[in-house]
Amino acid sequence: MTYRDIVIVGGGPAGLAAATAAYDAGSTDIVVLEREENLGGILNQCIHNGFGLHTFKEELTGPEYAARFEQLVYDRGIEYRLGSTVINVSDDKVVTYVSEKDGLQKIKAKAVVLTCGCRERPRGGINIAGARAAGIFSAGTAQKLVNIDGLMPGREVVILGSGDIGLIMARRMTFEGAKVKAVVELMPYSSGLNRNIVQCLNDFDIPLLFSHTVVDIKATNGRVSSVVIAQVDEKLQPIMSTAQEIPCDTLLLSVGLLPENELAGYAGVQLSPVTNGAIVDDQMMTSVEGIFECGNVLHVHDLVDYVSEESTHAGKCAAAYVQNGMTATEYVPTCGTNGVRYVVPQKIRKDTNYEQISLRMRVANAFRNVELAVLLDGEKIVSRKRPIVTPGEMETVVLNSEMVERVKHGSKLEVTLLGGTK
Amino acid sequence: MSKQFICINCPLGCHLEVDDSNLDDIKVSGNTCPRGKIYAVSEVTAPKRMVTDSVPVEDGDVLRVSVKTASPIPKEKIFDCIEVIRTVRAHAPVNIGDVLYSNVCDTGVDIVATRNAKRI
Numbered sequence: 001m002t003y004r005d006i007v008i009v010g011g012g013p014a015g016l017a018a019a020t021a022a023y024d025a026g027s028t029d030i031v032v033l034e035r036e037e038n039l040g041g042i043l044n045q046c047i048h049n050g051f052g053l054h055t056f057k058e059e060l061t062g063p064e065y066a067a068r069f070e071q072l073v074y075d076r077g078i079e080y081r082l083g084s085t086v087i088n089v090s091d092d093k094v095v096t097y098v099s100e101k102d103g104l105q106k107i108k109a110k111a112v113v114l115t116c117g118c119r120e121r122p123r124g125g126i127n128i129a130g131a132r133a134a135g136i137f138s139a140g141t142a143q144k145l146v147n148i149d150g151l152m153p154g155r156e157v158v159i160l161g162s163g164d165i166g167l168i169m170a171r172r173m174t175f176e177g178a179k180v181k182a183v184v185e186l187m188p189y190s191s192g193l194n195r196n197i198v199q200c201l202n203d204f205d206i207p208l209l210f211s212h213t214v215v216d217i218k219a220t221n222g223r224v225s226s227v228v229i230a231q232v233d234e235k236l237q238p239i240m241s242t243a244q245e246i247p248c249d250t251l252l253l254s255v256g257l258l259p260e261n262e263l264a265g266y267a268g269v270q271l272s273p274v275t276n277g278a279i280v281d282d283q284m285m286t287s288v289e290g291i292f293e294c295g296n297v298l299h300v301h302d303l304v305d306y307v308s309e310e311s312t313h314a315g316k317c318a319a320a321y322v323q324n325g326m327t328a329t330e331y332v333p334t335c336g337t338n339g340v341r342y343v344v345p346q347k348i349r350k351d352t353n354y355e356q357i358s359l360r361m362r363v364a365n366a367f368r369n370v371e372l373a374v375l376l377d378g379e380k381i382v383s384r385k386r387p388i389v390t391p392g393e394m395e396t397v398v399l400n401s402e403m404v405e406r407v408k409h410g411s412k413l414e415v416t417l418l419g420g421t422k
Numbered sequence: 423m424s425k426q427f428i429c430i431n432c433p434l435g436c437h438l439e440v441d442d443s444n445l446d447d448i449k450v451s452g453n454t455c456p457r458g459k460i461y462a463v464s465e466v467t468a469p470k471r472m473v474t475d476s477v478p479v480e481d482g483d484v485l486r487v488s489v490k491t492a493s494p495i496p497k498e499k500i501f502d503c504i505e506v507i508r509t510v511r512a513h514a515p516v517n518i519g520d521v522l523y524s525n526v527c528d529t530g531v532d533i534v535a536t537r538n539a540k541r542i
């Protein structure tokens with residue numbers, strides 16, 4: 001067993017930002033463990049542009065954004081090990097990993113930052129009937145095949161789910177010569193950006209069918225030959241009289257992301273049933289002392305800029321913990337009400353000197369002309385007017401030190417929506 | 423003629439109605455803010471798009487590097503541009519920003535690398 005101050009699990013944008021920030025805060029004894037052969041995480045396959053507007057004030061592609069954060073790690077000489085898959089994290093912060101080069105290794109850390117990202121919800125997770133045929137891929141797997149390996153998953157494509165990854169892949173497959181016959185969305189709206197609906201579908205006359213789903217998959221010789229789609233009613237149940245068959249050889253699933261929290265589970269970290277990520281305090285520390293979480297493993301982010309911001313904070317806090325030990329004694333929980341589905345962090349400490357605290361949240365439904373307000377024991381302490389809030393876009397409210405100062409033990413800190421129309 | 427667009431500049435996604443019968447005086451309605459009008463005018467006069475793709479690398483530590491047009495190109499040239507990119511081969515080492523093809527389809531815009539590849 002070897003000993004390190006900070007072990008970071010995952011070398012995606014979250015891990016890179018956390019490592020850089022911890023280093024700059026004076027904890028330089030760090031190792032980043034990454035199971036792939038490259039740093040940068042999922043961004044390496046997101047070759048489209050639109051990343052980094054907040055952070056760099058310019059529109060970068062995914063690999064360019066990742067490269068900037070990789071450079072920060074190289075510049076500092078922070079150690080990273082590639083091809084190293086972490087298979088266990090214990091509650092006393094022993095991190096076990098395997099790699100071809102090192103075999104099975106254990107590292108005892110003073111602090112662990114989990115930045116494992118998320119994975120796509122598989123077919124089993126949504127239960128589509130029909131043939132177990134070749135030609136069914138998650139949109140992200142197809143993205144990797146096309147962009148990293150240069151392989152085409154198929155020629156005639158139907159995409160289920162209109163999240164951004166599905167929309168981006170509709171355009172990508174079209175560029176590569178495939179015919180995308182339809183994007184089918186269960187809900188009456190898309191969780192994807194308007195920009196992607198316009199530039200990835202409308203530009204190429206790809207139909208987007210709202211309130212529709214795939215009810216059957218047919219196969220010939222073990223390969224998808226068509227899918228049957230149908231409209232759904234208000235209860236999201238298929239109306240079989242509307243069923244229509246679309247010939248195709250490929251079905252892409254873009255039906256949501258799930259934080260990858262097996263390791264957190266092994267360590268005994270308490271998870272939130274709403275975010276599927278850890279329950280953390282404002283220092284991004286989980287219920288297990290010295291284990292931190294940030295990025296997509298904590299909750300699904302739509303903008304990588306916020307991943308970097310959150311993870312920079314987590315890295316700083318991990319360094320502070322290594323240097324000063326545990327300082328928290330009292331917590332005040334946060335909660336979302338009246339349409340605010342969740343708030344991260346789920347609790348704030350009552351003992352530290354704060355500059356500010358960012359509360360991040362998602363709403364359950366779209367609202368227009370609404371006020372996003374933080375209430376302390378029922379009294380509004382800060383709010384933001386928003387022309388629109390949607391479930392697809394994360395919202396942030398910042399509490400300054402004065403506001404945090406007012407939070408007392410036993411206070412109720414609530415984020416809520418005031419006014420607004422659906 | 424009247425045309426319809428969805429503004430892409432913010433999540434509101436205003437439905438824009440554009441009358442471009444007089445190109446010197448394009449009328450836009452449905453926008454909540456001035457950015458909607460600017461967007462609508464550019465969409466009817468000279469719509470442009472970024473094109474991103476990936477190309478094979480020889481002797482690199484990765485099989486392919488991603489590429490983009492250094493700036494947006496006219497929308498109607500997207501598929502011609504893709505055809506050209508299909509012929510491009512990169513040779514490691516490749517650095518982000520390296521020009522892999524100049525002046526694609528006479529647009530005056532270069533195809534540049536967006537990922538590094540080390541030589542092996």
Ligand SMILES: Cc1cc2nc3c(=O)[nH]c(=O)nc-3n(C[C@H](O)[C@H](O)[C@H](O)COP(=O)(O)OP(=O)(O)OC[C@H]3O[C@@H](n4cnc5c(N)ncnc54)[C@H](O)[C@@H]3O)c2cc1C
Nearest residue numbers: 010012013014034035041042085086116117140295296304
């Ligand atoms: C398919 C897909 C497409 C996306 N497209 C976009 C997009 O177009 N635009 C956008 O803004 N966002 C997109 N996202 C969201 C994107 O994931 C985030 O913006 C950002 O990449 C999250 O950073 P992260 O570091 O938290 O996670 P990731 O980038 O996923 O990085 C996590 C890293 O941890 C590593 N890891 C996981 N488990 C282990 C383990 N046990 N041991 C060692 N290493 C491990 C992984 O290999 C990976 O490198 C996409 C997500 C997915 C899944």
Ligand code: SF4
Nearest residue numbers: 429432435436455458
């Ligand atoms: S017109 Fe203005 S408010 Fe409406 S979508 Fe465009 S940028 Fe947003």
